[in-house]
Each structure stands twice: as structure tokens, then as C-alpha cells.
Amino acid sequence: MKKRIIFLLMLPAMVCFAGIEDMQRVKLNILELNRSVNPDAVQKYMAEQLPDGSWADIDYRDDNRSNWALAGHASRLTAMANVYQDKNSGFYKHKELSQKIHQGMKFWFEGNFVCSNWWFNQIGVPRIFGTFFLLMEQEMSRDEMDNAIKYMQNSKLGMTGQNSAWLAENVLVTSILQKDENKFLEARDYILKELTVNQDGEGIRPDMSFHQHGAQQQFGNYGMSFAYTQTYWARIFRGSVYDLNNEQLNVIRDYLMEGLQWTVWKGYMDIGSCGRQVFRDAQNSKALAYGSALDNMMAADPENTDAYSKVIDRDIRPAGVQNTLTGNKFFHYSDYLIHRTKDWCAGLKMSSNRVIGAEIVNSENLLGIFMGNGAVFYYRDGKEYENIFPVWDWKKLPGVTCFDADSLFAGRNAYFQNRHDFVGGVSDSQSGIAALILNDMELTAKKSYFFTDRAVVCMGSGINAEKPYPVTTSIEQKLLRGGVRVYKKGTDHDNVFYHDGIAYYSFDNSVIKTENGKVNGNWRRVATMYDTNPVEEEVFSLWIDHGVSPKNGKYGFIVFPGITEENPAGQLDKAGIEPLKHDEQVHAIRIQNMLQAVFFEPSSLEMSDSKIITADKGCIIMMKPHENGQLLSVSDPTQKEKEIRIGITGKWEGDDCRYIESSRETVITISTENMKGATLHIFIKPV
Numbered sequence: 001m002k003k004r005i006i007f008l009l010m011l012p013a014m015v016c017f018a019g020i021e022d023m024q025r026v027k028l029n030i031l032e033l034n035r036s037v038n039p040d041a042v043q044k045y046m047a048e049q050l051p052d053g054s055w056a057d058i059d060y061r062d063d064n065r066s067n068w069a070l071a072g073h074a075s076r077l078t079a080m081a082n083v084y085q086d087k088n089s090g091f092y093k094h095k096e097l098s099q100k101i102h103q104g105m106k107f108w109f110e111g112n113f114v115c116s117n118w119w120f121n122q123i124g125v126p127r128i129f130g131t132f133f134l135l136m137e138q139e140m141s142r143d144e145m146d147n148a149i150k151y152m153q154n155s156k157l158g159m160t161g162q163n164s165a166w167l168a169e170n171v172l173v174t175s176i177l178q179k180d181e182n183k184f185l186e187a188r189d190y191i192l193k194e195l196t197v198n199q200d201g202e203g204i205r206p207d208m209s210f211h212q213h214g215a216q217q218q219f220g221n222y223g224m225s226f227a228y229t230q231t232y233w234a235r236i237f238r239g240s241v242y243d244l245n246n247e248q249l250n251v252i253r254d255y256l257m258e259g260l261q262w263t264v265w266k267g268y269m270d271i272g273s274c275g276r277q278v279f280r281d282a283q284n285s286k287a288l289a290y291g292s293a294l295d296n297m298m299a300a301d302p303e304n305t306d307a308y309s310k311v312i313d314r315d316i317r318p319a320g321v322q323n324t325l326t327g328n329k330f331f332h333y334s335d336y337l338i339h340r341t342k343d344w345c346a347g348l349k350m351s352s353n354r355v356i357g358a359e360i361v362n363s364e365n366l367l368g369i370f371m372g373n374g375a376v377f378y379y380r381d382g383k384e385y386e387n388i389f390p391v392w393d394w395k396k397l398p399g400v401t402c403f404d405a406d407s408l409f410a411g412r413n414a415y416f417q418n419r420h421d422f423v424g425g426v427s428d429s430q431s432g433i434a435a436l437i438l439n440d441m442e443l444t445a446k447k448s449y450f451f452t453d454r455a456v457v458c459m460g461s462g463i464n465a466e467k468p469y470p471v472t473t474s475i476e477q478k479l480l481r482g483g484v485r486v487y488k489k490g491t492d493h494d495n496v497f498y499h500d501g502i503a504y505y506s507f508d509n510s511v512i513k514t515e516n517g518k519v520n521g522n523w524r525r526v527a528t529m530y531d532t533n534p535v536e537e538e539v540f541s542l543w544i545d546h547g548v549s550p551k552n553g554k555y556g557f558i559v560f561p562g563i564t565e566e567n568p569a570g571q572l573d574k575a576g577i578e579p580l581k582h583d584e585q586v587h588a589i590r591i592q593n594m595l596q597a598v599f600f601e602p603s604s605l606e607m608s609d610s611k612i613i614t615a616d617k618g619c620i621i622m623m624k625p626h627e628n629g630q631l632l633s634v635s636d637p638t639q640k641e642k643e644i645r646i647g648i649t650g651k652w653e654g655d656d657c658r659y660i661e662s663s664r665e666t667v668i669t670i671s672t673e674n675m676k677g678a679t680l681h682i683f684i685k686p687v
Contacts, residue, residue, distance in 0.1 A: 022240040053107030065117035066362040067529040074128035081135040130173035161202035162222040208259030209334040216356035217334035221275035231296035268382035272349030276365035291316035328432035330425035332677040339451040344561035352423035363528035367394035390535040391521035396474035405469040424637025435598040442466035448587040463553030480538035503563040508556035594624035614647035629685025636672040654684035
């Protein structure tokens with residue numbers, strides 16, 4: 001009995017010892033993954049460092065909230081420490097380099113530098129210095145270590161979403177420096193606590209979109225940082241006592257593969273997912289960041305390496321690999337849709353009184369206030385809009401209906417969203433529909449988008465404006481690549497515009513305007529962290545002019561990606577797309593045997609063969625053949641209705657179907673309560 005008691009008393013000490021050992025393993029993993037050896041750059045830093053440990057080309061009085069210059073001091077010291085600790089660098093344990101590292105450290109500690117943006121003080125710069133302090137841990141004096149820990153303690157556990165994970169990262173590094181396993185465990189759990197699907201609030205939502213700064217889709221900004229952070233730590237912790245469990249790995253995997261994967265096409269992220277960070281090379285750099293997260297997952301989740309590798313080959317470092325992720329996905333928590341075929345992709349960003357459409361924060365995204373008003377982007381090779389932002393006419397984002405007036409741009413930190421609840425979509429995983437009632441800046445419109453494997457059909461009606469400014473609907477605004485050709489198709493205004501493998505056709509006789517040629521701008525228009533050096537690009541722009549303060553304006557056009565230049569008008573005829581109704585109550589098309597319709601209010605629609613479909617409330621409907629019947633897909637875009645009743649001519653059977661003899665129609669009652677705008681599928685067959 002005595003031996004057993006002694007053994008049990010020793011267990012905590014043994015576990016603690018194992019934990020300390022694994023903390024050191026984690027430290028080594030951190031340093032290995034952050035190893036970046038550039039002797040040439042370090043030699044330059046050494047030569048240019050001033051006697052007090054600073055650098056003349058860093059403005060230590062800078063107060064830029066977006067790109068704080070002083071973070072460069074931490075980055076340079078970290079680069080120097082990496083070379084100093086690398087046995088193969090030629091600077092390994094170099095005496096002069098050591099002196100300059102310590103002098104740079106001293107300068108920082110004595111300077112008490114503070115940015116007006118809390119993020120750099122609590123997250124950004126401590127994240128850089130964290131690696132530096134781990135590299136130099138064995139070479140710091142007691143005073144230096146005390147100062148290092150004091151600086152890292154600017155980060156404290158708290159907040160939500162990706163900010164919470166970043167703060168916890170810094171606390172974890174501090175705990176390694178302090179050899180405090182209890183704090184280490186607390187920080188580790190705080191990082192991983194965000195690995196959950198949240199019904200409300202920020203972070204990963206049930207549709208695998210990501211929210212931060214309120215109900216705002218943030219795939220490419222905070223959501224991308226979240227993906228990298230979580231996969232990074234999954235890789236760091238693998239094989240230690242701190243390893244992730246299967247449930248946590250599943251959450252990361254689902255977010256990467258069911259969420260982020262949809263947003264990247266051939267090395268470029270959809271602009272609608274980039275958030276406020278429409279920076280230089282943003283689309284490509286965000287795709288590469290997603291690739292880094294996948295690389296981490298191949299190490300952390302080796303059983304699924306093949307799946308991650310295929311995504312990298314197809315969409316991160318593409319080398320002629322054909323797209324294999326095809327279909328349609330509507331993120332109903334984020335008012336966002338992605339449509340992918342084997343040859344082209346389209347992304348649509350909307351907003352509502354539930355979802356924020358755009359933000360200007362830290363003087364970034366200064367002109368992107370209309371991005372959430374139905375902007376849709378079309379991709380074939382992914383480079384269609386590459387770095388177009390400095391020269392864009394931000395009043396003519398593709399798909400957007402808005403005032404053509406520069407005076408409406410805020411130019412200050414703010415959030416922007418459509419002020420209506422009728423915003424939503426329907427998807428059967430292959431085809432999709434999205435619609436919104438626009439209510440923004442005293443401009444209202446009913447807008448719909450129909451996504452098929454051949455084209456995207458866009459309709460608008462009820463365009464009314466109170467302000468005395470012109471109103472336009474943009475069809476396209478992209479980089480000019482090659483010539484623009486115009487083909488007649490019927491009446492004087494019935495033209496087909498062809499450019500860069502895409503045909504654009506207006507089917508309602510709207511007068512389309514176009515400008516093609518050189519446009520000048522600068523990156524300072526986009527974010528104040530950039531300079532005003534002139535940028536010039538050639539741009540192709542196509543839009544509809546509704547006039548000043550329009551009343552009951554409308555439009556209807558079809559975008560056909562993948563059309564060849566030979567007889568595009570004839571190819572359009574063969575596509576089989578037929579607009580059925582286009583008024584203030586209903587927008588609808590038929591393509592072959594599939595019906596797609598948006599009911600903005602209770603109304604009816606004549607389909608074919610004297611069949612009529614009705615809806616007792618505003619809703620979005622898709623109906624197409626399935627086995628020996630029809631698959632009816634329905635959603636409530638307002639996310640308020642308890643049920644929607646759909647009536648269809650004839651006698652049908654299926655769940656919740658009721659035949660009414662007097663009207664010779666079948667009424668299908670669909671429960672939509674608490675569905676949050678998700679698509680509901682009902683199979684019906686004729687009797």
C-alpha cells in the first residue's frame with residue numbers, strides 16, 4: 001500500500017515534467033516554422049543601423065494606423081536573430097551582429113513606442129517580437145528578459161474571433177519565456193476555443209463563412225488569418241501532449257474545404273471575399289495564404305493530405321489543371337454566393353439589414369462602400385481584375401446599381417450595408433439564385449441574379465431614386481485585354497458585346513454604354529498607407545445609364561463566360577435561356593427544363609403548358625426535373641416567415657402537399673421558421 005501511495009504522489013510531478021518538455025518542443029517547432037535566413041538583408045541592416053540601435057529609414061514618429069512603420073524595427077531584429085542562430089549562415093554567433101541585436105533591443109525598450117491603433121500594440125508587433133525573444137532567450141540579460149516579458153504582457157487573453165486567437169498566441173509565447181505551464185495551457189485552450197461553429201456572433205458560422213467586426217463576411221481578412229493561425233498551431237502542437245482532438249481538426253478541415261476553398265480560383269481570391277484589404281496583389285497573396293494554411297494541414301492532418309494537395313495544385317499554384325470543384329454555394333449567413341463551372345467562376349456579394357456589406361477601417365478600402373450592394377465578378381483565368389483597384393471607377397462595380405456621384409463617398413471609418421431584409425438565395429448545389437431589394441442612400445431597386453452552367457442572368461426593376469444624381473447599373477469593369485467587338489442581335493439596341501472570352505447581352509433594349517482605354521489613378525485612392533504615384537491601366541467598362549433620379553427604371557442582361565469569338569450571337573441563341581417575367585413583383589427565367597424565380601411579393605407566374613406557380617409570400621424558388629418528378633428548392637430571404645405556401649397547377653404528391661379541387665392546384669406548405677434563409681428542398685411528383 002505504501003508503494004502505491006508514493007507512486008500516486010509522484011504522478012503530478014511526472015506530468016509537469018512531461019509538460020515542460022513538450023513546451024520546449026513547441027518552442028523549437030515555432031522557431032523551425034518561422035525560420036527565415038537572409039544574410040544579405042541582415043548585412044544591410046547591420047551596415048545601416050545607427051549607434052543607438054535604430055535605423056534612419058524607419059520613421060519612429062509614424063502614426064499610420066494601417067501599416068505602422070515601427071513594426072519594421074521588430075521585423076529587422078527578428079531577421080538578424082534568425083541569421084545569428086543559424087549554424088549555416090556565416091553569421092552564427094557573430095559578435096558584432098550580437099552587439100547590434102542587443103542595441104536594437106535596448107532602443108526599443110527605452111523608446112516606449114505606442115501606435116494609435118491598439119492592434120499593433122497588443123497583437124501585431126508582439127507577434128513579431130515573440131519569435132525574436134524565443135530566438136534570443138538564452139542570450140538575454142535578466143533586465144532584457146524582464147523587459148521582454150513586460151512588453152509581451154501588452155497581450156492579454158480576451159476578445160472574440162481571430163483577435164482572441166492572436167492575443168492568445170502572444171500569451172502562449174510569454175508563458176514559454178516564463179516557463180509557466182499553467183499559463184501555457186490556458187493560452188493554448190484560448191487559441192483553440194475559437195475552433196467551434198457559432199450559431200450567433202463572430203467566427204465560423206454554420207454555413208462555413210467567417211464573421212468579424214459584427215455580422216460581416218471576412219473570408220480573406222480575419223477569416224484567412226484565422227485559418228492560418230489555427231492550422232499553424234495544429235501543426236506546432238502535433239505529436240505533443242497539446243495535440244488537437246479530432247473534433248477540433250474536423251472544424252478546421254470543414255472551414256478550409258467547405259468555406260474558403262470556394263473563394264479561390266486559379267491562384268486568385270474572389271474580390272468579394274477580400275474585405276477591406278483590397279491592397280496591392282491582394283487577390284493573389286490571399287490565395288497564397290490559403291495555400292500556406294493547406295500546407296500546415298498536410299502536416300497536422302496527414303490522413304487528408306491528398307485532398308489538400310489537390311486544392312493546392314488546382315487553385316493555389318495552378319499549372320493548367322482543370323477546375324474540379326464545380327457547383328453553386330450560397331452562404332446564407334453572409335449574403336454571399338460563389339458559382340463554379342469547369343471553365344469559369346463568378347462571385348456575388350450582397351448585404352442586408354442583417355449583414356454588413358463593407359467597412360472603411362484604418363483608412364483602408366476608402367472607396368468600397370458599394371461592394372455589398374450586389375457586386376458580381378466573373379473569372380476565367382483569375383487575372384481579370386488583378387490590381388485594378390487604383391484606377392477603378394468605384395461607382396461602377398460590376399453588378400451594382402448606385403448613384404454616379406463622387407460626393408457620396410464617405411472617406412472616413414464607417415460601416416456600410418443595404419437597409420432591407422429581403423436579401424437571400426437558393427442553391428441546389430449545381431445552380432443558384434440570389435436576390436435583394438436594395439435600399440441605400442435614398443435609392444431603391446429590386447435585383448436578381450440567376451446562375452446556370454452556361455451564363456449569369458441579371459435583372460433589375462423598380463429602380464427609384466430621390467437624390468438629384470444620375471444612377472447607373474454596371475455590367476462589367478475589368479482590365480482591357482484585347483479588342484472589344486459589338487454584334488447586332490435584332491433591334492438597334494439589341495447588341496452583344498464581346499471581350500476577352502465573355503459575351504454581354506441586354507435583352508430588354510436598355511441602352512448600354514461602354515468606355516475602353518487608359519485610365520489613371522493611384523493607390524492612395526484605395527488606402528492612405530499608399531503613396532500617390534500615378535498608376536495607369538487599360539480598362540473595359542460596360543454599364544446602363546438610368547438617368548437622373550429615375551422612376552421605375554429596369555434592366556436585364558446576360559453574361560456568357562466562355563463564349564468563343566466566332567458568332568457569339570448564335571451561341572447565345574443556343575444557350576436556351578428564356579426570360580419569363582421581369583416586373584416589380586417577379587423576376588424569372590427558364591433554361592431548358594429548369595425554372596428559376598424570385599417573388600418579391602405574393603404573386604403568380606405562368607411557367608409553361610398553362611401551368612402556373614404562385615407564392616403567398618416573398619420568396620426565391622427553383623424547380624427542375626428530378627427522377628420521376630420535380631425538385632422544388634425554396635428559401636425565405638427575409639428570414640422572418642414561419643411558412644411559405646407555393647401553389648402549382650395540377651395534382652402533385654409529396655411532403656406537405658394538399659390538392660385543392662376548386663382551383664385545381666396543389667399547395668405545398670413549407671416551414672421556414674428558424675431556417676436563417678437556408679434552402680429547403682422538397683421532392684414532388686405528378687399524380
